[in-house]
Amino acid sequence: MKLALIGATGYIGSKLLAEALARGHDITAIVQHPEKLPAHAKLTGIAADVTDSNALAGQLAGHDVVISAFSGHAQADVYDYYLAGFKGIVTAVKAAKVPRFVIVGGAGSLEIAPGVQLVDTPEFPDQWKGTALGARDALNLLRAETTLDWTMLSPAAHIVPGERTGQFRLGTDQLLTDANGESTVSLEDFAMALLDEVEQPKHRRSRFTVAY
Template sequence: MRLALIGGTGFVGAALLNEALQRGHQVTALQRDPSRLPARPGVDVRQADVLHAAQVSDAVAGHDAVLSAYNAGWQNPDLYEEFLRGSRAIAEGTRAAGVQRLLVVGGAGSLYVAPGVQLVDTPDFPAEWKQGALAAREALNLLRQETELAWTFVSPPVFLDPGAKRGGFRLGGDEVLMDAGQPARVTVGDLAVAVLDEVERPAHVRRRFTLGY
């Protein structure tokens, strides 16, 4: 498959890139600064600013799916606004390019810990992650209003660890997955496996899913 990847130099995006290449997919990586992503076989790096839908559309046209691991930067003082602006532009650009499939890796903050209570709204949610989590929640809400794209939103578990894929993870829906009474965790390698599995064998179209051991 021809996959367009946004955020390929980040923690999650780099894992998605590696997993996609291992499976033999051709990847076009959208980069604001192409010099940040070294050349490698199977990867076409294209300059594109994902805050602009027209640039996204030009870069993703002709692809089978768009994978977004977009992050506006945890230290960005305008994180909330810029994340939403980018999320809107990515969806708009994907739609304008005629690409139906959009997979977005968001956050765990919008997962439910109890009926009507999302993780981001709990008292102990870390303040340094809150604006990003609120933005990701709003991005999911916007996708849920989308009627044209075959979107999927992937929420990692509460604990997303560095490390290679090891297998044995479970999939869930809109609730925080637990493991022996504690929030579940998963490696970024297995998160990438779950995302690429969804690309190849869609099972959560116009839905969110999560995962964990």
């Protein structure tokens, strides 16, 4: 498949890139600094500004799927920057007429009890709140969409470097925890779950989650 990956040099995006290349896909990595990308025969790097939806649409045209690992963590005003960027990406995907849009979501919008989301608990770390709230609003925007064929994958509460095991569970809108009450997934298994969804869609126009 021909995939466009936004944020391919980031914490999660770099693992998605490695997984997609290992599966033999042709990747256009859309990033701020293409020079940070590895050299690979099936990888093309393009510098882009996600808030410039007109230019971005031209860069996305012709792909089978757009994967967004855009986060905005490096910005001072993470929430506003994330939402502005996300809206720019959505506009560009529509204009480019790309058939599918797959998004890296956040764990913050997952429920820990009926009607109670993780981001609204006192224990939720302040440093991640801007992105979590932005990702929650992005999910709500997607749920109101009438034309996009979208899927969002939210990670466990803790997504950390580890191993590619393939031994994980999938859920929908509730935070998944293990027998010890921990909610964790490796970056490698998250990437595997997302690329599985890209190749064989099972969660069209919905959000799902992955954890051990």
